[in-house]
Amino acid sequence: MEIKKVLPSEIESESFRIIRSELSQMGKEIPKDIEPTVVRAIHTTADFEYADTLTFSENVIKKAKDAIRNGASIVTDTNMALSGINKKALSKFGGEAFCFMADEEVAQIAWDRQVTRAYVSMDKASEVKKPLIFAIGNAPTALIRLRELYDEKGFRPELIIGVPVGFVNVVEAKKLILEMDVPYIVNVGRKGGSGVAAAICNSLLYNM
Template sequence: MNRVIHPIEQESFRRLRTRLDTSHFPPLTRAVVERVIHSAADLDYATDLVMDEGALEKAYAALHAGAPVVVDVEMVAAGITRRETVCRLKDAEAGPGLTRSAHAIRLAYEQVGPGALWVIGNAPTALEELLTLDVSPALVIGLPVGFVGAAESKAALRESGLPAVSNVSEKGGSAVAAAALNALLYHPTSYAEAAEHSEEKS
């Protein structure tokens, strides 16, 4: 079932594209960049975001094949309206050297195992904890926000070599993390067919 796009959203993207040329980005990268910018009204994300089109293609396939989606907080879950998500923050407890957010990530991993898409938009400690686990993710959307640990946790994500969407600066947040996942959810399924066809020809 195709998503019905509200006229306000259509106009918003039209205005975005008059102010920023995104045509040089490959398809999924462009989709993520534009939807993140749309969610924050912040054009700087065009140069702040870091991702790889090949990793996005694999994540897109996993997502549309039904891979679990794990979020760090309910605010991220609230922004992902077309897919059920796993959030274990309500079940988590802080302990010595462990925040509730980090414990929630441990609980979620015990529940879903490897191959999930992880969407971290709030807590740097959640992303830090994720990097200590053998999650073998389909994708990590690591966009936590804050002046303490956010930029450092995202740098560690990039250094880990895991398939990821991150950004260099301290900004981020639940809305932009959800937007990055939604970009993959909303992208036309015909994209997958086109990608398959392209691989067969190469």
């Protein structure tokens, strides 16, 4: 086995080259508009299944970029996803990134109602007076609450990134988002995670 000598500044670009080469060898042709997002998700996970399972609503990349240009902010369901988003790139367009999971009021309401903090944090986020992108990588209950807010109050985010990972209500919660008339990027099935949610956000920010 030969170890490649790659400069630190070239590691990411070389990784992307390998990913694109292997996708080509698999015979997978990714549409140009979604290709950067698919490649970055694979780069984050080393899992080529994302080429098949990432699901995009019509014209979602253009709609998402337009929202960012118009100052949309990003709400996550974990501090891990929050830390992974390039907030400097987002701030160039006037956007901010939020996570309300550690909010004391959210925690108290969740305890009182015996629901998850992720569920309650979506209510908190819906009160932010800005166009919003939701990047959900951990909690299916966050997606469930977003669907309820859509059904009950007509709440319409600019984009929902629905990629929670797990076994309980994960597949079902993602299907709820696929049924909404809202721009979405959803990974069908059990796979996902906070890193994937952040990677999808960055795929948009790095290709504005």
